[in-house]
Amino acid sequence: MSKLIPRRTIDAVRQMVDVALSIIGIECVIYIPTAGSYSTAEKLDVWSEQSDYTYTSYSGMVFVEWNASTRKLKQLGLFVEGGLPILGRFGNKLTALEGSSIGVEAEVDIPIRSYFRISPEYIPSDYAGIEDFEIVDIAIDQQHDAVLTKMYSIAPRRVQKS
Numbered sequence: 001m002s003k004l005i006p007r008r009t010i011d012a013v014r015q016m017v018d019v020a021l022s023i024i025g026i027e028c029v030i031y032i033p034t035a036g037s038y039s040t041a042e043k044l045d046v047w048s049e050q051s052d053y054t055y056t057s058y059s060g061m062v063f064v065e066w067n068a069s070t071r072k073l074k075q076l077g078l079f080v081e082g083g084l085p086i087l088g089r090f091g092n093k094l095t096a097l098e099g100s101s102i103g104v105e106a107e108v109d110i111p112i113r114s115y116f117r118i119s120p121e122y123i124p125s126d127y128a129g130i131e132d133f134e135i136v137d138i139a140i141d142q143q144h145d146a147v148l149t150k151m152y153s154i155a156p157r158r159v160q161k162s
Contacts, residue, residue, distance in 0.1 A: 037052065113135065
């Protein structure tokens, strides 16, 4: 039996994910590093800083699971000790907020080191005062489900205050 998913099925599931996010998701602005700054900063490895990245902003929807259960994380292949990560799901299409393609909706890959900003009214009291959350890991990696859903481990973004 083939483990390949037909393209029509992928498109249908993606469309359903987008519909579900339009109902239960939170509006956010997603900042994705440009390809050039990402490759340059990644060469610096642990010495890279947030200022080494240049970001392009997009508007989109996110569904955040603030308290994912250990059982769910194990199903996703995430084995953690101590603190549980926050999980975020994004829609398949984002709307550009800058550049020559303002207002254009497109499919965009969201790499690690991207971050998003949501309104404080949707953030639980555990994270009071934090509006920016960074993509720290891909929750579904190297599985066929990664084609269908874009789920990530997220963490509050650390910003140096001067």
